[in-house]
Amino acid sequence: MQYMKKYFTEGLIQFTILLSLIGVRVDVDSYLNGYFSPLIETDGGPSSAFVQTPFHRYRDTAAGHQVHPKCPELDYFTSRRLLNEVRALGSPARFPTRLSAWLLQLDGAEENNGSTDTDQLNQESLGNEADTGPEAASNRAQEEVVKDEDEEISLDSLNQLVRSSSLEQEGVFSSSALPPPLSELQPRWQDLLADFDDFNSLVPLHMSDLDVNLANPISYNASLQDAMVTSGVDYTSAPTRGRAQITPDHGASLFNLESTNFSHSDTPPAAAGLLASPLFYLPGNRSHNDTSHSRVGGYLDEAVFEQISLLGLEGLNMDSELLNRMEGGMHPPWLEDVDSDSGLSLESRSRSPASTFASSSDSFCEDEGGATGYSSEVESISNKGGGCASEFYHWSPVDFSENIWHDHTYSVQLPEDHTPYSWAPPLKGIKEEVMSEEESGPEELSRDERRLQALGFPFSAPQIVNMPVEDFLELLEGRGLSVSEIALLRDVRRRGKNKLAAQNCRKRKLDAILGLQGEVEGLLAQRDALLRERAQTSKALSSAADGLEALSRDVLSQLRDEYGRPLSPEQYIIHCGANGRVAVRPRTNTRTNTTEAKNAKRKKDKKH
DNA sequence: TTATTTTGTCATGGC
DNA sequence: GGGCCATGACAAAAT
Numbered sequence: 317m318q319y320m321k322k323y324f325t326e327g328l329i330q331f332t333i334l335l336s337l338i339g340v341r342v343d344v345d346s347y348l349n350g351y352f353s354p355l356i357e358t359d360g361g362p363s364s365a366f367v368q369t370p371f372h373r374y375r376d377t378a379a380g381h382q383v384h385p386k387c388p389e390l391d392y393f394t395s396r397r398l399l400n401e402v403r404a405l406g407s408p409a410r411f412p413t414r415l416s417a418w419l420l421q422l423d424g425a426e427e428n429n430g431s432t433d434t435d436q437l438n439q440e441s442l443g444n445e446a447d448t449g450p451e452a453a454s455n456r457a458q459e460e461v462v463k464d465e466d467e468e469i470s471l472d473s474l475n476q477l478v479r480s481s482s483l484e485q486e487g488v489f490s491s492s493a494l495p496p497p498l499s500e501l502q503p504r505w506q507d508l509l510a511d512f513d514d515f516n517s518l519v520p521l522h523m524s525d526l527d528v529n530l531a532n533p534i535s536y537n538a539s540l541q542d543a544m545v546t547s548g549v550d551y552t553s554a555p556t557r558g559r560a561q562i563t564p565d566h567g568a569s570l571f572n573l574e575s576t577n578f579s580h581s582d583t584p585p586a587a588a589g590l591l592a593s594p595l596f597y598l599p600g601n602r603s604h605n606d607t608s609h610s611r612v613g614g615y616l617d618e619a620v621f622e623q624i625s626l627l628g629l630e631g632l633n634m635d636s637e638l639l640n641r642m643e644g645g646m647h648p649p650w651l652e653d654v655d656s657d658s659g660l661s662l663e664s665r666s667r668s669p670a671s672t673f674a675s676s677s678d679s680f681c682e683d684e685g686g687a688t689g690y691s692s693e694v695e696s697i698s699n700k701g702g703g704c705a706s707e708f709y710h711w712s713p714v715d716f717s718e719n720i721w722h723d724h725t726y727s728v729q730l731p732e733d734h735t736p737y738s739w740a741p742p743l744k745g746i747k748e749e750v751m752s753e754e755e756s757g758p759e760e761l762s763r764d765e766r767r768l769q770a771l772g773f774p775f776s777a778p779q780i781v782n783m784p785v786e787d788f789l790e791l792l793e794g795r796g797l798s799v800s801e802i803a804l805l806r807d808v809r810r811r812g813k814n815k816l817a818a819q820n821c822r823k824r825k826l827d828a829i830l831g832l833q834g835e836v837e838g839l840l841a842q843r844d845a846l847l848r849e850r851a852q853t854s855k856a857l858s859s860a861a862d863g864l865e866a867l868s869r870d871v872l873s874q875l876r877d878e879y880g881r882p883l884s885p886e887q888y889i890i891h892c893g894a895n896g897r898v899a900v901r902p903r904t905n906t907r908t909n910t911t912e913a914k915n916a917k918r919k920k921d922k923k924h
Numbered sequence: 925t926t927a928t929t930t931t932g933t934c935a936t937g938g939c
Numbered sequence: 940g941g942g943c944c945a946t947g948a949c950a951a952a953a954t
Contacts, residue, residue, distance in 0.1 A: 626944065762932095813943070815932060821946055824933085 764808045771801065781806060781812030854921050861914065875900060 761769060764777045780788065788809060792802050868890045872883040883900065891901045 341941095811933065814934080814945095817944055818932070820944085820948080825946090 764804075764811060767804055768808065771804065773805075777808050777812055780808050781816075858914075858918065865914075872900070 582644070667774075735749075762777070768775070768777060775783075775791075788805075792805060797805070869885045872885045872888055872889055875883045877883055886904055888900050889903050891899050893899065
């Protein structure tokens with residue numbers, strides 16, 4: 317099944333290239349990630365990332381520079397975002413200047429946009445290729461070879477040491493038929509012992525190198541990062557692949573190489589070839605402006621005016637102060653503050669309509685099938701034509717169907733695109749929205765959004781959540797809201813913030829688990845390496861001991877006792893004192909049989 | 925249909 | 940004291 321999928325994917329890519337040749341825009345990346353059909357028009361908006369945290373920025377890539385497929389760095393999405401801003405505020409008629417300017421800028425933006433982003437993207441891609449390409453991999457491989465050579469050198473040195481000692485002994489004692497006097501043997505023994513000192517010094521040096529090598533966390537971190545971004549798509553080659561995503565402007569994400577499983581070896585040329593391919597819309601490429609660009613621009617215009625036409629242009633009785641604040645700049649101060657530590661969606665697709673509303677902290681009921689509880693209260697207030705609720709009730713309710721978020725993917729959003737009023741759904745949400753509109757009608761609203769909508773409150777839940785506390789308190793106090801309304805707003809804010817906090821917490825927990833997993837793997841690898849090192853050292857030491865034993869026997873066989881008889885190795889040993897003097901001493905009872913002791917030691921080592 | 929995972933929410937504690 | 944954040948626990952939705 318995997319092979320079939322692989323072949324199907326490759327075939328799909330080839331088919332996509334053919335479609336691109338004939339001018340059909342295909343979003344392969346989105347298709348391969350299962351967000352929506354590759355041929356469907358991406359109608360939606362920027363990523364759901366309303367606020368961001370560093371880990372969200374780094375979620376999908378080890379280096380943190382990978383462009384997420386949902387990344388709203390496209391003018392098309394920017395335009396949709398502006399549209400959503402207008403819609404979120406109730407009516408475009410409230411901001412005629414801004415809206416007109418925006419609409420007039422569309423054509424200019426079509427011509428001017430995209431090239432810089434794409435240029436930068438390509439440069440980053442090439443830069444990443446240079447940093448993480450096969451050259452870097454080759455360097456890493458060379459480093460590993462050097463490390464291996466170090467180990468081999470250490471072991472070879474040890475073996476040569478033992479062999480040289482033996483050869484030297486043979487040369488010394490075979491050169492003369494008569495046994496040399498002990499005074500002549502002593503320097504030789506000192507040389508041999510000095511060699512053993514060198515041998516001793518070799519082991520800790522080697523072990524320290526081993527520690528350095530094994531303690532190097534880079535490899536573990538890299539694999540961990542790879543594992544973290546591996547989700548259905550093989551990202552294991554990401555570090556060397558670099559960012560080869562081709563992202564033309566206006567949302568026409570033509571190809572995303574990250575969705576294809578290139579191997580380490582063929583990725584750089586493949587990426588370079590694709591970058592240079594006329595199939596991709598590169599900055600300055602004439603075909604870009606002539607084909608996809610204009611076509612997407614046409615889609616944009618159609619979509620924009622279609623959406624505007626759906627908004628309704630009737631006037632709204634907006635609170636003048638709020639209106640002034642919003643008209644003063646489509647980015648109120650509290651909404652500029654959304655670049656916080658979370659890239660999570662505040663809005664979520666509502667749970668089941670039948671989900672129970674069991675919050676004990678507020679007094680609002682589900683407003684389905686006839687508003688009850690708080691909704692009815694709001695309605696009653698508005699019907700009476702008094703109170704703050706009536707003010708908000710005349711607001712054109714925010715079209716929350718366009719603001720349904722269900723981004724559980726911690727998507728990345730570029731800082732320049734985090735316009736707080738843009739509550740367009742992420743791509744996944746787009747898919748759901750498209751499907752829902754075609755099949756089952758508009759998406760259901762979240763519980764809080766339904767309440768806010770029933771209240772006719774001019775702010776969406778994310779706006780309530782992200783506005784500074786000063787503005788929020790001013791909102792609560794300066795509007796003459798009822799206790800239940802204040803409780804609702806407080807609950808909305810509290811739940812929204814806690815939702816983000818929970819998502820951050822879970823992400824941190826996951827990262828911690830993955831980090832610990834990598835650490836455990838690293839420690840296991842280090843343990844294995846140390847065990848291998850110990851075995852090698854023991855083997856070398858045993859060999860050296862054998863050589864020493866042979867040398868001792870050779871020396872003793874050539875020595876004579878006072879009666880002219882050769883010394884028996886079973887009765888005498890050659891002892892080296894601390895001062896370097898070498899002497900022949902009778903064996904003691906505790907050390908009568910070195911062979912047995914040696915064998916016992918070997919058995920003991922084998923057990924380990 | 926069931927088991928597992930994901931997500932939202934609440935409660936609690938610390939800052 | 941209030942707001943915010945982190946986190947465990949629970950329930951419901953999603954897979």
